[in-house]
Amino acid sequence: MFKKIAIFGVGLIGGSFALALKKAQVVQHVVGIGRSSSSLLRAQQLGIIDSIATSTSISVAIQDADLILLAAPVAQTANILAAIAPHLQPHTIVTDAGSTKNDVIAAARLALGEKITQFVPAHPIAGREMHGPEAALADLYQGKKTVITPLPENSPQSIETVSAAWGHCGAIIHQLTPEQHDGVFAAVSHLPHLLAYALVDEIANKPHADVLFQYAASGFRDFTRIAGSSPEMWRDISLANQAALLVELDAYMAQLATLRTLLANGDGPGLQALYANAQQARQAWGRAIEAVEK
Amino acid sequence: MFKKIAIFGVGLIGGSFALALKKAQVVQHVVGIGRSSSSLLRAQQLGIIDSIATSTSISVAIQDADLILLAAPVAQTANILAAIAPHLQPHTIVTDAGSTKNDVIAAARLALGEKITQFVPAHPIAGREMHGPEAALADLYQGKKTVITPLPENSPQSIETVSAAWGHCGAIIHQLTPEQHDGVFAAVSHLPHLLAYALVDEIANKPHADVLFQYAASGFRDFTRIAGSSPEMWRDISLANQAALLVELDAYMAQLATLRTLLANGDGPGLQALYANAQQARQAWGRAIEAVEK
Numbered sequence: 001m002f003k004k005i006a007i008f009g010v011g012l013i014g015g016s017f018a019l020a021l022k023k024a025q026v027v028q029h030v031v032g033i034g035r036s037s038s039s040l041l042r043a044q045q046l047g048i049i050d051s052i053a054t055s056t057s058i059s060v061a062i063q064d065a066d067l068i069l070l071a072a073p074v075a076q077t078a079n080i081l082a083a084i085a086p087h088l089q090p091h092t093i094v095t096d097a098g099s100t101k102n103d104v105i106a107a108a109r110l111a112l113g114e115k116i117t118q119f120v121p122a123h124p125i126a127g128r129e130m131h132g133p134e135a136a137l138a139d140l141y142q143g144k145k146t147v148i149t150p151l152p153e154n155s156p157q158s159i160e161t162v163s164a165a166w167g168h169c170g171a172i173i174h175q176l177t178p179e180q181h182d183g184v185f186a187a188v189s190h191l192p193h194l195l196a197y198a199l200v201d202e203i204a205n206k207p208h209a210d211v212l213f214q215y216a217a218s219g220f221r222d223f224t225r226i227a228g229s230s231p232e233m234w235r236d237i238s239l240a241n242q243a244a245l246l247v248e249l250d251a252y253m254a255q256l257a258t259l260r261t262l263l264a265n266g267d268g269p270g271l272q273a274l275y276a277n278a279q280q281a282r283q284a285w286g287r288a289i290e291a292v293e294k
Numbered sequence: 295m296f297k298k299i300a301i302f303g304v305g306l307i308g309g310s311f312a313l314a315l316k317k318a319q320v321v322q323h324v325v326g327i328g329r330s331s332s333s334l335l336r337a338q339q340l341g342i343i344d345s346i347a348t349s350t351s352i353s354v355a356i357q358d359a360d361l362i363l364l365a366a367p368v369a370q371t372a373n374i375l376a377a378i379a380p381h382l383q384p385h386t387i388v389t390d391a392g393s394t395k396n397d398v399i400a401a402a403r404l405a406l407g408e409k410i411t412q413f414v415p416a417h418p419i420a421g422r423e424m425h426g427p428e429a430a431l432a433d434l435y436q437g438k439k440t441v442i443t444p445l446p447e448n449s450p451q452s453i454e455t456v457s458a459a460w461g462h463c464g465a466i467i468h469q470l471t472p473e474q475h476d477g478v479f480a481a482v483s484h485l486p487h488l489l490a491y492a493l494v495d496e497i498a499n500k501p502h503a504d505v506l507f508q509y510a511a512s513g514f515r516d517f518t519r520i521a522g523s524s525p526e527m528w529r530d531i532s533l534a535n536q537a538a539l540l541v542e543l544d545a546y547m548a549q550l551a552t553l554r555t556l557l558a559n560g561d562g563p564g565l566q567a568l569y570a571n572a573q574q575a576r577q578a579w580g581r582a583i584e585a586v587e588k
Binding site: 125145147180184185187188189191192193194195196197198199200201202203204205206209211212213215216217219220221222223224225226227228229230231232234235238239242245246249250251252253255256257259260263264266268271272274275276277278279280281282283285286288289 | 419439441474478479481482483485486487488489490491492493494495496497498499500503505506507509510511513514515516517518519520521522523524525526528529532533536539540543544545546547549550551553554557558560562565566568569570571572573574575576577579580582583
């Protein structure tokens, strides 16, 4: 049972965390902290949070908190960490919900100093197209993965506190090192976003873009869906995970060069072998995902 | 009204064409021709075709046909054209349903000689994951585009015959030159397939592929859905549209090189501008498509 949880950013991610813990009846009081007072008021009206704190009342808001969740846009993470550091009590655990981990950990080490022991990084793998307090759902994390990337300095108890909180949200807890995490998500999430943005930007910049878009159909629709995502958020993720994303991008560009050679040589068996390997893997993955989601 | 239509390949594409024209009551007799006698028998049982012809009875089957549709796998197109050429009567119009046009036209010129006037190339933009006669639907083409790419040798009447047939299927008729067609579909369909296959093949070949696939989520699912398509079919399309596809692949690789520079330089405003341009174009396209489909 958590007596008090403080949440920075009460939109989709932070709001859903609060609603889930309230539904599980494992938290007595949730205080919301953020830059937009209208969002905070709306979150309070919706029963997501019980009280509101502003940047001037952070010290009071967090001093008796068991857990602090950083769920504001990642660009604010360093500032929030700097603001809470002087007031952080030894019994309070801090966690986050960012899509990248190495950059958040570096910022946390800088801001928290010796209190880094209290920071347990995490990444819930869930989302929806909408955002803001109205988009928050008590079951957003139900059956979804949350990846925790513990630090060597974390105590087993602090890791358990964060695992338990996400477990109460219905999430399946995974552990990776921060490096593993950032490499994995560079490959299966960040690179596909970059590739989809690249294709749509390129087509949109062609002189006959209107003709091209006119004949784009369902394959194009699915392939480019993620190019409709927030440019600011994906700029931040791209820069935050720059090193791992460059590794994946270079590997993909080398792969395209290989494929180009097969195509230019008219190598039918070579193209078919590559396509068939991909088809098999994609279908096996699809079946595995469906089995889990059933 | 068509007295007789001959269809090579009575699967999803050819079968749906037959069902649509029967539903519109504009055809008296449909003869099915193909290599699989079980498919032909099934198509007859399902009421898709009225009679069956084999390779030895082609001359009889097509001699009184008003229209011949080539809907077998594109790899068979040259052989089918060669088989029908000697028996093709002057009043019979031939059309096809291939995803690429320049290669089919080259094969048709070779096989048909002076009878090329009777060949009006077309490409219905419709499909579904299933195939075979059971997958055929009378409304598969309803509200979908069919692109006709007439030849300079085609008479206005022969173009009108093919347009009318697809129009009776409920399709919206577009006209492009064969070169325009192949360029457009290289950009908005063939390249995305190649890119999706490339990504899944690359991930599947990594030593930690199982870990990567474990964390792939909905963005990856949509981006790679087309990598589940038939490797044989996409090998054929890639080779058939080799020239246009190489142009698009080279443009995309140059675009990735630009994006890589932005990322390596940590150029936040540059990344955001590219992502934002893509997002705007993708959202505008999405709204336009939804408006048409409503």
